[in-house]
Amino acid sequence: MGRMHANEALIDGELVLRLVAGQFPQWVGLPVAEIPSSGTVNAMYRLGDSLTVRLPRIAGGVSDIEKEFEWLTRLAPLLPVRIPTPVALGEPADGYPWPWLVQEWIPGAIAVAGEVRDPVGLAGDLASFVRAFRAIEIPDGPAAYRGGALSSQDEETRKALLQLDGWIDTATASAAWESALAAAPANSPCWVHADLMPSNLLVTDGGRLAAVLDFATAGIGDPACDLIPAWNLLPAVGRAAYREALGVDDEAWVRGRGRALSMALIQLPYYRDTNPGIAANAQHVIDEVLADFSARCGCQPLGEVEQFGQEIPG
Secondary structure: OOOOOOOOHHHHHHHHHHHHHOOOOOOOOEEEEEOOOOOOEEEEEEEEEEEEEEEEOOHHHHHHHHHHHHHHHHHHOOOOEEEEOEEEOOOEOOEOOOOOEEEEEOOEEOOOOOOOOOOOHHHHHHHHHHHHHHHOOOOOEEOOOOOOHHHHHHHHHHHHHHHOOOOOHHHHHHHHHHHHHHHHOOOOOOEEEOOHHHHHHEEOOOOOOOEEEOOOEEEEEEEHHOHHHHHOOOOOHHHHHHHHHOOOHHHHHHHHHHHHHHHHHHHHHHOOOOOOOHHHHHHHHHHHHHHHHHHOOOOOOOOEEOOOOOEEEE
């Protein structure tokens, strides 16, 4: 995977070894191995058998490290599955310009859309996590990234639609986005994760939820933010189970679908050439949302469109 952003830091295993040796001598000699990931903001390395090192790729990720170091220990006891536990906060050194984080290693496999072994069980697990997260009452929580009004994403979403003209069915995508903008806004903000992408979900061998990762976007916001697994991971049977388990009304469901669509539309042109995992999931989300929207509105997607240079049925 090539560099994804302008001004992205150069990070490799040798850098991690130097940083650890210079600041945490108790871990000198532990092996370091890159953790394959489609993560876009942080690089991840395994340190020995029980630790991971998380380093921002870009300056925009620095606040994520500080936020997780402050909040994860407070949130962990309140949630039904494991989340990363901070162990130590590293400082800039050896040419690396930003703080970095050491966390506990959590075993499990990254969830993958199209490979969900137990969709109803996983939907129930995700719903339990979301309900527990929504019930948190820690005061003075940060605002969730992407947790505000959908209209705040309108400009970037429409820009992405223009970029994707000829690649996806932009007419149906625009109609689905308009329907989300027209939905009633949230009236009860709460704690949300706001980035329940498959890459942030670890599952067991049996396909059940083992852990939730990456809380950089977490905070107070629209509960519909955490509906995105309905389209980025769960198949139709799991999607229905997820909605039922959370008791989602029509307005929130449409907002959630819009949030999933907006994220995917923005991701696809940006990461198409640099992050195959994110790009593939973005295309999956777009396909699922457009099919769902078309079925519910009784309309048909338009003609044929190109998908990564290939003709596919619209």
